[in-house]
Each structure stands twice: as structure tokens, then as C-alpha cells.
Amino acid sequence: MKNPLADKIVDIKPSGIRKFFDVVKTIDGAISLGVGEPDFDTPWHIRDEGIYSLEKGRTFYTSNSGLQELKNEICTYTKRKQGVEYDPNSQVLVTVGGSEAIDLALRAMINPGDEVLIPQPSYVSYEPCAILAGAKPVIIELKEENEFRLTAEEILEHVTDKTKILVLPFPNNPTGAIMERKDLESIAKVIREKDLFVLSDEIYSELTYTDKHVSITEIEGMKERTILINGFSKTFAMTGWRLGYAVGPKEIITQMTKIHQYAIMCAPTTSQYAAVEALKNGDDDVAMMRDEYNHRRRYLVNELRDMGLPCFEPFGAFYIFPSIKKFGMSSDEFATKLLEEEKLAVVPGNAFGDCGEGFIRISYAYSLDDLKKAMGRLRKFIEKL
Amino acid sequence: MVKREELLRTIDKNSRISVQELAIMLGEAEIDVANELKALEDEGVICGYHTMIDWSKTSIDKVMALIEVKVTPQRGIGFDSIAERIYKYPEVTSVYLMSGGFDLMVILEGKSLKEVASFVTNKLSPLETVLSCSTHFILQKYKDHGTILTKKYDDTREIITP
Numbered sequence: 001m002k003n004p005l006a007d008k009i010v011d012i013k014p015s016g017i018r019k020f021f022d023v024v025k026t027i028d029g030a031i032s033l034g035v036g037e038p039d040f041d042t043p044w045h046i047r048d049e050g051i052y053s054l055e056k057g058r059t060f061y062t063s064n065s066g067l068q069e070l071k072n073e074i075c076t077y078t079k080r081k082q083g084v085e086y087d088p089n090s091q092v093l094v095t096v097g098g099s100e101a102i103d104l105a106l107r108a109m110i111n112p113g114d115e116v117l118i119p120q121p122s123y124v125s126y127e128p129c130a131i132l133a134g135a136k137p138v139i140i141e142l143k144e145e146n147e148f149r150l151t152a153e154e155i156l157e158h159v160t161d162k163t164k165i166l167v168l169p170f171p172n173n174p175t176g177a178i179m180e181r182k183d184l185e186s187i188a189k190v191i192r193e194k195d196l197f198v199l200s201d202e203i204y205s206e207l208t209y210t211d212k213h214v215s216i217t218e219i220e221g222m223k224e225r226t227i228l229i230n231g232f233s234k235t236f237a238m239t240g241w242r243l244g245y246a247v248g249p250k251e252i253i254t255q256m257t258k259i260h261q262y263a264i265m266c267a268p269t270t271s272q273y274a275a276v277e278a279l280k281n282g283d284d285d286v287a288m289m290r291d292e293y294n295h296r297r298r299y300l301v302n303e304l305r306d307m308g309l310p311c312f313e314p315f316g317a318f319y320i321f322p323s324i325k326k327f328g329m330s331s332d333e334f335a336t337k338l339l340e341e342e343k344l345a346v347v348p349g350n351a352f353g354d355c356g357e358g359f360i361r362i363s364y365a366y367s368l369d370d371l372k373k374a375m376g377r378l379r380k381f382i383e384k385l
Numbered sequence: 386m387v388k389r390e391e392l393l394r395t396i397d398k399n400s401r402i403s404v405q406e407l408a409i410m411l412g413e414a415e416i417d418v419a420n421e422l423k424a425l426e427d428e429g430v431i432c433g434y435h436t437m438i439d440w441s442k443t444s445i446d447k448v449m450a451l452i453e454v455k456v457t458p459q460r461g462i463g464f465d466s467i468a469e470r471i472y473k474y475p476e477v478t479s480v481y482l483m484s485g486g487f488d489l490m491v492i493l494e495g496k497s498l499k500e501v502a503s504f505v506t507n508k509l510s511p512l513e514t515v516l517s518c519s520t521h522f523i524l525q526k527y528k529d530h531g532t533i534l535t536k537k538y539d540d541t542r543e544i545i546t547p
Contacts (some may be wrong), residue, residue, distance in 0.1 A: 022543040034545035041538075124547045173547075291391060295410035304407045345544060368399075 016351030032345040038237035043285040053273035064261040066094025073279040074283040082215045090250045098231035098244035104228045106133040108255040114164040121352025122169040141355035148177035171204035174361035175321040176314020188219040198226040204317040206235040236278040241271035268318040296364040343376040387421040400434040449523040453487040455516040
């Protein structure tokens, strides 16, 4: 019998998160701070629109690039939030979550041998998607002393004449790092000089806790070379609806739409109708959730520092990324021991890239009561070390 | 500067939270939060710190009724004086002046149906300015003050996700 498998796929290592998940499952009564999705339910008025669309029998495909009304709303929203304008008819693609958009953008832009700069620690799918698209991923290891922000120097150290795309994952999962306008301006200069394209994953754009999020597309000369990815999962607590989108230059969106058309047809229709409602009338929900996350964030930073876990103050997403280096254990060892002894699950930092070694990711997508219980366990664990 | 609205929204759902915790969560100094709370109390913005109790889960019997009351407003003082006569009864938990088909919404708590009935017939109806009463008994509280009472929703998320 022939080998049924493709070498390219087999060679991709399974996600470190998956490995840890299998361990957590076996522990009875474990509480978890390991979830990368909001604890809030999708606001009812948004769910209601989804239900209503089903009642009305809107159960057919939409156009490949998405429901016209939704594409219009996405452009209105992007204009309103970022002040950047896109044409709903040629520069928007509605996708099955932000994840699909990441995959499509890389596949639409990569030629064999092109290099893609991927800052890590970051979300788990950039590197495998780049490999599947035929690119050579080049990892930029972000540094704690820079609060895990990306600097122009770091880009320059890794850029070659084969570099085509820079992945820009901010606000960041797992570190909670953000890029402020000044940070973006300084990297934009290098991006223009080195003639790079940017895949900017701004899925956590609504969850920043100091100033309003700044998109790289707001910086001069960047919109023309950026695929901006966003979605509904984090902003509106809609992870299970599987809905995201990409906006960007027409020529790239056109090719992305082609792949999407053949591989997916269109994003789920029910979700698209619900999403229209989210963009039109969801601002108050987002503000409420943001305030709540912010309270938890401040509580956690205070607790972690108080128990002697050093961490920089994260200003985005819903994660804290404390260092556990001083305990002389690897992230895996720390997380496993914490799970076994105190039945508390956190994600080892190296699941998000080798440079996440020495850190753990703590999610605060949990109620304050849950967080308090968890912090009690963590404190007890650390005191014994 | 403590943001009033944020402070109020935070304690609206959890009044037991300590000043120390509030200060951490709002990113403010403890003394500022304490002063702001005091000011809000003095100004009557914060009127009390109550506990939400689902009495139906205890052995104590409670009956609640909403009573729609139509009254004749009095020259010069409108509804205020009649409202006052009604809200002074300790068994009355809330009194609202309403727009629409009736004037006052009176919410009443009693030990039994009989007790509520007796209040309506002996105390409320005989008031001179009261024209009519229409009493509705609450059969079940599903949600009160934004809190769902009848059901607990579990966290159904996967334990670990990227």
C-alpha cells in the first residue's frame, strides 16, 4: 500500500496546545485559565437576528465574498473605528473566522521560497499556514524587555531580499502586547523601504485598555500594502459563529476570493445576518465587555505581582503572560505541576513559539469569582515552590 | 479622578466588593474610591446596598403582588401626597408613578395571599383618592435586577483553546 499521506502535512508538528489539552482532560475537577475565547455569551440581540434570519428562511448561500449588507457594514465600521476607507464591492472578503483569512492571504500572496516574517510568541496558525502556502517562515523572537512589541531593528535583522510578508499580530495572543502609533510608525518606515506586505491580524482590535487601538492601515502608505484581518469572535463574543473578514488591496482580495470560492463557497449565512446586527448595534455590548475585561486585567496584574510572578502590564486582548523563569522549570513542567498539584490549567508559553519558553499564558476570559479561585490556587502553588 | 459611571456600574452588580478591590480594578487610589463612594452616598445617588434573595428557595413564605392603582391627583401636590401615604406602609416595597393606563404601580410583599388581599381591601382601596386597584400576583421570578434566578448556565467552552 502506498503512503496515503502528504509529507508536507505530516512534517508539521501538532499544536502544543492540543498536547496540553489532552493532559488537562484527564484531571478531574481542574479549573482552567486556558481558554482563548470570551466567557460572555453572544449578546442576545445579535443571536436574535441569527434566529430571525432562520425563521425567515434565509438559509441559502450568499455571494462568495459575503452578504452585500455585511460588506457595507464592515466598511462603515472600519471607517468609523480606524478612519480607513475600503470599497465594499472589491476590497472586502467575509471568511470563516479570522483563521481562514490568514490562510487565504498567505496562499494568495506566496510564491515558493518567499519568506514570511512571523513574530512570536503569537497565535499558533501563522507558521503552519505559511509552510502550507509554500513559504519559508522566518521567526522573529519578541522580547519581554520591549513588552513583546515588534521593533524596526528586529525586522531589519531578519529581512532578506526574499522576504515578502510581515505578519503583524497585535493586540497579541498570548502576550497581551499592543503596538501604539509610534511603534507602528517606526516599523512602517522599514516596511516601505524593504517593500514588504503586511498581514495584520487585528482580531483583538476592540480589546485595548489604554487608548483606542491603532491599525497599521492608518499609517501613511500602509493601507496599499496591508491585508487587514478582523472578525467577530473576540469583539462580539461570537467564536462559534465562525465569522471573520479581510479588507485590503483589490488585487489581493480578488485572488483570496478565488480560493475562498473554490474551497468554502461562502461564510455561514446565519452568522452573516447576525454579524450585520453586531456591527450596527453592538457598540454598547463591546464597551461593557471591555470594561469588565479591564477590571479583571488590573486585578490579575496586581495579584500576580503580589505573589511574586513578574509580568509586564498587558494593554490588549485578554491574556497575561507572566515569567516563571525564576522557578527553574520549563513552561511545560510548571504548567503540568500546577495542574497536578493544584488542578489549575494554564497554557505553557512555548505553545506559542520557542521564545515563549519561560512564560505561561493566563487568560482572563473568566468571571472575577473564577479568577479569584484560580489565583488562590496559584498562590498556594507558588508558595510551596 | 474616579470615573463615576464606571464605579457605579461595577458596584451595581456586586455591592460587596471591597474598596481595596475596587481601587485595584478601577486603577485608582483607595482613598479616592472611598471618597467618591461617600460623595455618591451623601448625594443620594447610592441609596442602599441590598442583597438579592430568592425567597422561593427558603422555607420562608413570601407573596409578591404588583398593584396598578388609579388615583385622583390633588390640586397643587399632584401625586406626591398620595404616593407618600402608600409608600409609608412597610409592606410596600416599591411605588412608581407610571405613564399609561393607570397612575401608581405599587409593589407589595406579604406572607400570604390573604395578607396581600387584606392590605388592598382594608388599607389601599379605602384611601379617598384611590379610584381603583388591580392586583397581580407574581407566580415565579425568572429574572430580577438583571440576575437570572431560575437557571444556572455552565461554562461549556473547551477547557483549553488557542
